[in-house]
Amino acid sequence: MVIGGGHAAFNPEPLADFLDAVVLGDGEEAVLLVTSLVRAWKQAGCPGGRDGLLESLAATGSVYVPRFYDVTYLPDGRIGSVLPSRPGVPRSVRKHTLMDLDAWPYPKAPVVPVAETVHERFSVEIFRGCTRGCRFCQAGMITRPVRERSITTVGSMVAAGVAATGFAEVGLLSLSSADHSEINEIAVDLADCYEGTNTGLSLPSTRVDAFNVTLADELSRNGRRSGLTFAPEGGSERMRKVINKMVTEDDLIRTVTTAYSSGWRQVKLYFMCGLPTETDEDVLAVASLARRVIETGRAATGRKDIRCTVSIGGFVPKPHTPFQWAAQCAPDVVDARLKALGGALRADRAYGKSIGYRYHEGEPSLVEGLLSRGDRRVGGVILAAWRDGARFDGWSEYFSFARWAAACETALSDWPVDLAWYTTRERDYDEVLPWDHLDSGLDRDWLWQDWQSAIAADGAGEVEDCRWTPCYECGVCSAMGTDIQAGPTGERINPERLLPVLSVTGSVAPGQGR
Amino acid sequence: MAKPIPSTPPAAPPVQHLVVRYAKRGKMRFASHLDVARAFERGVRRAGVPIAYSSGFTPHPKISYAGGAPTGVASEAEYLSLGLSSRSDAEAVREQLNAALPDGIEVIDVTDAAGGLPTGQLTASEWQVMLPGLPPQAVAPAVEAFLALEHAPVERLTSKGLRRMDARSAVVTLKVDDDAAGSGSTALRMIVKHTVPAVRPGDVLTALREFSDVTPDAPPLMTRLAQGSISESGVVMP
Numbered sequence: 081m082v083i084g085g086g087h088a089a090f091n092p093e094p095l096a097d098f099l100d101a102v103v104l105g106d107g108e109e110a111v112l113l114v115t116s117l118v119r120a121w122k123q124a125g126c127p128g129g130r131d132g133l134l135e136s137l138a139a140t141g142s143v144y145v146p147r148f149y150d151v152t153y154l155p156d157g158r159i160g161s162v163l164p165s166r167p168g169v170p171r172s173v174r175k176h177t178l179m180d181l182d183a184w185p186y187p188k189a190p191v192v193p194v195a196e197t198v199h200e201r202f203s204v205e206i207f208r209g210c211t212r213g214c215r216f217c218q219a220g221m222i223t224r225p226v227r228e229r230s231i232t233t234v235g236s237m238v239a240a241g242v243a244a245t246g247f248a249e250v251g252l253l254s255l256s257s258a259d260h261s262e263i264n265e266i267a268v269d270l271a272d273c274y275e276g277t278n279t280g281l282s283l284p285s286t287r288v289d290a291f292n293v294t295l296a297d298e299l300s301r302n303g304r305r306s307g308l309t310f311a312p313e314g315g316s317e318r319m320r321k322v323i324n325k326m327v328t329e330d331d332l333i334r335t336v337t338t339a340y341s342s343g344w345r346q347v348k349l350y351f352m353c354g355l356p357t358e359t360d361e362d363v364l365a366v367a368s369l370a371r372r373v374i375e376t377g378r379a380a381t382g383r384k385d386i387r388c389t390v391s392i393g394g395f396v397p398k399p400h401t402p403f404q405w406a407a408q409c410a411p412d413v414v415d416a417r418l419k420a421l422g423g424a425l426r427a428d429r430a431y432g433k434s435i436g437y438r439y440h441e442g443e444p445s446l447v448e449g450l451l452s453r454g455d456r457r458v459g460g461v462i463l464a465a466w467r468d469g470a471r472f473d474g475w476s477e478y479f480s481f482a483r484w485a486a487a488c489e490t491a492l493s494d495w496p497v498d499l500a501w502y503t504t505r506e507r508d509y510d511e512v513l514p515w516d517h518l519d520s521g522l523d524r525d526w527l528w529q530d531w532q533s534a535i536a537a538d539g540a541g542e543v544e545d546c547r548w549t550p551c552y553e554c555g556v557c558s559a560m561g562t563d564i565q566a567g568p569t570g571e572r573i574n575p576e577r578l579l580p581v582l583s584v585t586g587s588v589a590p591g592q593g594r
Numbered sequence: 595m596a597k598p599i600p601s602t603p604p605a606a607p608p609v610q611h612l613v614v615r616y617a618k619r620g621k622m623r624f625a626s627h628l629d630v631a632r633a634f635e636r637g638v639r640r641a642g643v644p645i646a647y648s649s650g651f652t653p654h655p656k657i658s659y660a661g662g663a664p665t666g667v668a669s670e671a672e673y674l675s676l677g678l679s680s681r682s683d684a685e686a687v688r689e690q691l692n693a694a695l696p697d698g699i700e701v702i703d704v705t706d707a708a709g710g711l712p713t714g715q716l717t718a719s720e721w722q723v724m725l726p727g728l729p730p731q732a733v734a735p736a737v738e739a740f741l742a743l744e745h746a747p748v749e750r751l752t753s754k755g756l757r758r759m760d761a762r763s764a765v766v767t768l769k770v771d772d773d774a775a776g777s778g779s780t781a782l783r784m785i786v787k788h789t790v791p792a793v794r795p796g797d798v799l800t801a802l803r804e805f806s807d808v809t810p811d812a813p814p815l816m817t818r819l820a821q822g823s824i825s826e827s828g829v830v831m832p
Contacts (some may be wrong), residue, residue, distance in 0.1 A: 194625045194633050194696060246636030246694070278653050 081133070083114070089144075090175075090222050091399040091515040094451055094458035096146035100130070101137050104144060104518060105175030105222075106208070108184045113140060135168060144173040144518060151456055157497040159455060159512040174519045175222065177562050181208060182233045189244035201249035201282065202241040206234050206266065210255035211554075211564075212287070213543040214313070215324045215534050216352065218398035219255050222520045224556040226547060227565040231262045231269070235573030238270060242279065249280040257283040258290030259547075261567035267298035269573035274302050288312060288327040291335045296342035308339050311350035315366035321540040322357055324530075329369060333376050340377040340386050349373070351392040353417050354409025354442070357535055363417040366390060367424035374434045389436035390425065392418060394445030396452050399515045400522055402530040407506040408449045411442025418442075443481040447473070449503040450488070455514035458502065460491035521562075523555025608646040608656055608677030612684055613707040614691070615831070618669045622698025627662035633696055634674065640694035643687055646679040658711050660821070664794055669818035670702070671719070671831060675711040715832040716788065718766065720820040721795040722774065723782040727811030730770050733780045736805035737768055746801040750794075757791045761801040764793035766824060779810075783819075785829055 084092055085103040092102045103110045114137065121133045128135065137143040148169045152160035164171060178184060190202070207228040210220040229237075238250050250270065257263065263283075270281055281299050288310045312332055314320040320327060336347050351366050370390050377386040394414040397406045418439045426432050450458060464487035472478040488499040507513065509528055516524070533541035546552060547566055557563055618630065625633070635655055638645050647653040656677030663669040676687075688704040695701065725733060740746060746762035766785040774781035786793055795816050802808045822831040 192636065192696075194622070194629050196629065196632065200632075243640065246638075246640035248635070248639065278647050278655075 081118075081130070085110075087219060087222065090218070090518060090520060091453065092144065092146065092518075093456050093514040094454040094462060096456045097459040097463070099146060101134060102144040102146070103176065104142060104173055104520075106178035107176075108178050108186070110142060110176045114143065135166075138169045141170050142174050142176045145169070146456075149517065153495070155496075157495055157501065159514060161512065162514075162517045172517045172519045174560070175521065177521075177560050178208070179227065179562060179565070181205070181227050181229045181565075185229075185233055185237050188237075188240055190241070192245050192247075199251065200247065201251045201280075202238070202245050202247040203251040203253045204234055204237045204241065205229065205254060206252045206257060206260050206263075207254045207566075210259070211546045212256060212259070213324050213530075213545065215322070215402040215530060216313070216355065216395060216398070217255075218401050221401050221522055223255070224521065224554065225562050225564045228260060228567055230567065230569050230571065231266050231573060232569070232571050234266055235269060235273070239273070242274075248278060249282060250274075251282050251284055253284060256285055256287050256290065258286045258292075258295060262569065263290075264292070264294045264298075265568075265572060267295055269575075271298040271301040273573060273575040276302070278302060284309070286310060288335045289331045291338065293338055293342070296338050296344075300343055307346065307348060308344050309348040309350065310335065312369070313350065313352050314355060314362065315351060315364070315369055316362045318539075319355060319358060319362040319365070321542065322534050323352075323355055324534070324540070324543050326542060329372070332369070333372060336373050336388070337376050337380045341380050345385060346387045346389065347373070348389045348391060351390065352395040353392050353421075353439075354395040354414045354445075356403060356406045358409065358417075360417055360420060363392075363421050364424050366392065366421055367427075370425060370435050371428065371431050374431050384434075387434050387436065389438060390421075391438045392421065393440035394442045396445050396448045398452055399513065400520045400527075402527050402534060404453070404513060404527065405507040405509075405511075405531055408446065408503045409442075410504050411446050414442035414445065444473075444476070444479055446499065446503050447479075447481065447484045450484070450499060453514070454502055457492060457495055457497065461487045464491045519559070521556035521559040523553065523559070526552075526554050604649040605647050605653060606679065608679065610678040610681045611707050611710045612676045612678065612682070612687060613705050613711060613832075614674050614676060614688075614701055615703040616672050616674070617700045617702055618663060618672055618698065619700065620668075620698045622696070623663075623666055623668040625698075626665045627659070630662065630672075630699065631657070631659060633699060637691055637695040637699070638676065641687070641690035643676065643690060644678050644680045644682060646677040660711055660713060660716050661788065661792065663818045664796070666813075667795070667816040667818065671818055671821040673711060673716060673821065673832075675707065677710070712832040715823050716821055718785055718787045718822070718824045718829055719818050720783065720785045720829040722771070722817045722819050723784070723795050723799065724774070724815040724817075725780040725782065725808060725810040726815070727778060728780045728808060729778055730772070730780045732806065733782070733802070733808055734770050736802040736808055737770060737782070739805040740765075740798075740802055741768060746804070748797045748800045750791075750797060750800075752791065759789065759791050759793050759797065761793050761797045764789045765798060767828075768798065785824065787824070 081100045083101045083103060084095065084099050085107055089102045089104055092099060117136050118133065121136060134145045138145040138148055148165055149162055150165045151162050154160045207226060209223040209226040211224060211226055212220060214220055242250060260266065267281060279302050283299065312320065312327055313325045314323055317329060339347055353363055370388055373388050378384060395409065397403045397408055422437055425435050425437050465484055468483050468487060470483055485499060492498055530543060543552060547564060634657060638655060646656040648656060658675045660673040662672060684704040684706050688701050691701045743762045745760050747758055748761045749756055749758050764787045766787060768784040771781040771783045784795060784798060799808060799814065820829040820831055822829045
């Protein structure tokens with residue numbers, strides 16, 4: 081059995097030929113459900129063979145079995161329908177939502193490889209889901225609602241995990257970690273607990289408008305400062321409105337000033353290129369933003385050695401987001417804008433050396449776009465590319481755009497569709513999307529309205545976060561029977577209860593500390 | 595340009611040094627020296643040993659390493675020293691480290707040593723080299739011919755480029771160990787001085803191949819048996 085899961089599972093159609101089943105949503109409980117059904121099937125003597133097991137999985141309503149669905153196509157190449165091909169298989173498959181993260185404090189003791197890994201740290205997921213409503217962000221759309229781990233669970237997970245792994249850095253992970261209702265208390269308490277132990281704390285994804293002085297101080301109190309990365313995503317205020325990433329330029333300047341004043345010498349800024357309605361000016365605005373960052377950083381610190389790195393890549397529209405109907409920007413347009421931005425960043429000598437520039441070229445993004453919004457016919461493209469030698473395509477030295485273009489030519493030759501049809505074509509409201517039968521809980525009409533609001537001629541509309549404003553009826557909670565789970569709990573992490581693992585400065589007696 | 599100033603006060607110097615002798619066995623011989631060092635840093639944290647840290651922007655645990663065995667080579671005698679921030683019982687630290695370290699790394703001995711790592715006493719190593727599938731009579735003539743030489747220049751590609759060294763002058767003793775290997779295989783024992791660039795047992799094998807093909811059926815299994823200073827009775831560990 082080959083079973084898929086994770087975020088990419090929300091459009092598994094390009095992999096439909098290769099997968100037996102796909103689990104949508106959170107895995108903790110789903111994996112127990114799947115294994116119990118496998119066990120029951122085996123104990124019953126494997127009735128019906130592989131199909132028999134797949135039928136019992138499909139009947140749960142939250143495991144998708146691609147082979148039990150028939151896809152029909154219209155003469156113009158669009159999908160006509162996606163329907164179950166046998167009784168007992170639901171018309172649509174619902175995602176699984178774990179509703180009490182405190183009851184699932186995992187991982188407890190992850191494998192620690194002897195060889196070096198990419199992120200050498202113990203990571204704790206401090207909450208799942210995000211309702212900031214950034215229109216490009218699939219993760220924020222498919223993981224709703226926000227479910228926080230409580231401060232005390234985070235504390236005990238960190239203590240047990242650090243003791244079990246010996247890592248010198250703790251990562252507080254989520255889609256936007258500074259948005260946890262008690263993030264300051266978590267940071268203060270953990271820094272207190274680990275005072276003098278050289279245990280670093282990092283927040284890998286931090287929103288520009290949620291970063292503050294307390295976090296800056298606590299993140300750098302013990303151990304080394306990890307890098308600070310912020311993602312304004314759009315260079316101009318107008319662009320950020322279109323994507324509903326409502327951070328102002330002043331927010332950004334205030335935040336990086338805090339960071340530079342607190343001792344950071346370098347911040348990274350992430351942007352996207354090729355967003356809906358984007359113009360050359362929107363991308364060039366990144367350059368003036370970066371210059372202002374350096375200027376205010378120099379003024380705040382009185383030093384000239386501060387730096388910022390601009391990192392930018394092509395936008396790929398994702399399923400289950402308001403931008404799922406959008407046309408992906410053509411690679412040559414993306415490349416031209418990235419080149420112009422590079423020129424603008426280098427143009428002013430007073431800033432040039434202080435600003436680093438990294439970018440991803442447009443062509444790989446186009447193949448990502450094909451895989452992101454492809455249907456079952458794209459499976460043939462993947463197979464053709466693989467047969468032609470495609471391996472490790474995420475590594476630029478192995479990636480060949482020509483190979484993928486050729487694979488599209490051969491595998492799609494029987495259909496009135498091609499690479500551009502899947503990527504740079506805007507979709508209509510009426511079009512059946514390949515993932516419409518996979519239910520993330522989002523109301524399709526709400527997504528469409530939000531898409532229309534994003535590209536409205538008189539300026540984009542704003543959607544506020546439902547944690548702090550009334551529900552705007554994205555549909556998830558009512559469809560899935562879920563609710564926002566957020567603090568504050570008012571509790572604190574008690575260092576006494578986390579001992580003896582933290583007694584690093586005390587004298588060692590046999591048996592203590594393990 | 596102003597120099598960045600670390601925000602934390604300088605760390606206190608270690609109050610105690612412990613010298614650790616450890617073994618690298620089994621699959622762990624494939625771990626590089628850097629990997630082993632990282633595993634030790636984590637093991638020390640897991641064990642709750644009160645390790646001291648260096649000062650500055652990126653404080654590092656005070657662990658010093660004597661030249662590690664090459665990647666792929668097992669060892670019964672690797673050395674490092676731990677700088678501690680509070681005094682600890684050496685035997686207790688040994689037990690705690692062994693409970694915390696991954697399989698394949700075993701702490702054999704921990705001693706209190708005011709001077710830290712006894713680098714001055716680590717001037718030579720005794721190595722065992724197993725040659726699977728090669729009978730002793732195929733190896734012995736090459737050993738004899740090698741020992742009769744005055745110099746045996748060999749080359750090895752290192753991270754610093756192609757290095758030339760004299761394998762013969764570093765070798766103090768080299769013999770076929772009749773007891774160690776089963777029938778049809780050969781075990782070599784050699785004492786090799788620590789030189790710069792280092793002559794490794796693999797380099798000695800390279801030199802032996804000048805005389806006959808001592809390429810075994812399977813890759814040779816090499817183990818550092820002892821590390822220390824040379825005396826008439828062999829390598830004396832510190």
